[in-house]
Amino acid sequence: MNTLKVLIVEDDESLAKGIQRFLNESVETVIATDGLEGQMLGEEKIFDLVILDLMLPTVGGYDILKKWRTEDKLDMPVLVLTAKDTLPDKLQGFQLGADDYLTKPFHREELLMRIKALLKRAGRIGSDNVLKVSFFEADTSKRTVLVKGQPVNLVGREYDLLVYLLQNPETILTKEQIFDRIWGFDSETALSVVEVYISNLRKKIKLIAGTQPIKTLRNVGYMFELESE
Numbered sequence: 001m002n003t004l005k006v007l008i009v010e011d012d013e014s015l016a017k018g019i020q021r022f023l024n025e026s027v028e029t030v031i032a033t034d035g036l037e038g039q040m041l042g043e044e045k046i047f048d049l050v051i052l053d054l055m056l057p058t059v060g061g062y063d064i065l066k067k068w069r070t071e072d073k074l075d076m077p078v079l080v081l082t083a084k085d086t087l088p089d090k091l092q093g094f095q096l097g098a099d100d101y102l103t104k105p106f107h108r109e110e111l112l113m114r115i116k117a118l119l120k121r122a123g124r125i126g127s128d129n130v131l132k133v134s135f136f137e138a139d140t141s142k143r144t145v146l147v148k149g150q151p152v153n154l155v156g157r158e159y160d161l162l163v164y165l166l167q168n169p170e171t172i173l174t175k176e177q178i179f180d181r182i183w184g185f186d187s188e189t190a191l192s193v194v195e196v197y198i199s200n201l202r203k204k205i206k207l208i209a210g211t212q213p214i215k216t217l218r219n220v221g222y223m224f225e226l227e228s229e
Contacts, residue, residue: 009038035059069097174221
């Protein structure tokens with residue numbers, strides 16, 4: 001499958017970049033902070049999904065939606081992400097062609113799940129919830145994991161962290177990337193929490209497998225290392 005491409009049309013650059021950081025490991029993202037720029041990028045028909053703010057400079061989100069759906073006949077999923085939270089606002093968004101509508105402030109996990117649901121509905125991704133990497137098997141719908149066929153008891157973000165590593169094997173992930181993805185770029189938790197959770201994961205994995213594949217690259221980050229054939 002080709003890399004999924006997501007367009008983020010959001011005039012708050014810090015928010016847009018925060019969303020980009022926690023999406024970028026699984027999809028390719030492009031940011032437009034101006035309504036007209038976002039509208040023109042959408043018309044290129046290269047994106048699998050668009051995250052669209054409504055209150056934008058030059059061209060508003062409602063006008064962009066209307067043009068995409070009525071004039072350009074674009075069918076890519078559009079998720080509206082906005083501070084406009086009244087029922088009339090939402091109804092107008094859906095009437096103009098939005099596929100989903102999420103209001104600010106929002107939870108990162110909810111945004112990710114909504115994006116995944118839209119991509120599945122549009123046939124951009126499959127519905128298989130089982131992730132198999134090396135001697136690991138994670139069922140993301142049941143939030144369970146097997147190591148060499150044996151269940152491992154992972155709690156809360158331990159599971160989320162392991163799945164993130166499994167989704168990016170042989171890829172260097174910095175502490176900042178891990179933190180933004182698992183705890184959220186706006187979390188007040190200390191960055192050192194990443195080290196604590198990595199340590200806990202290693203202990204639990206090694207207890208069953210006799211080895212552990214999470215490697216530290218000093219002053220760089222961490223990597224899930226695949227077993228050699």
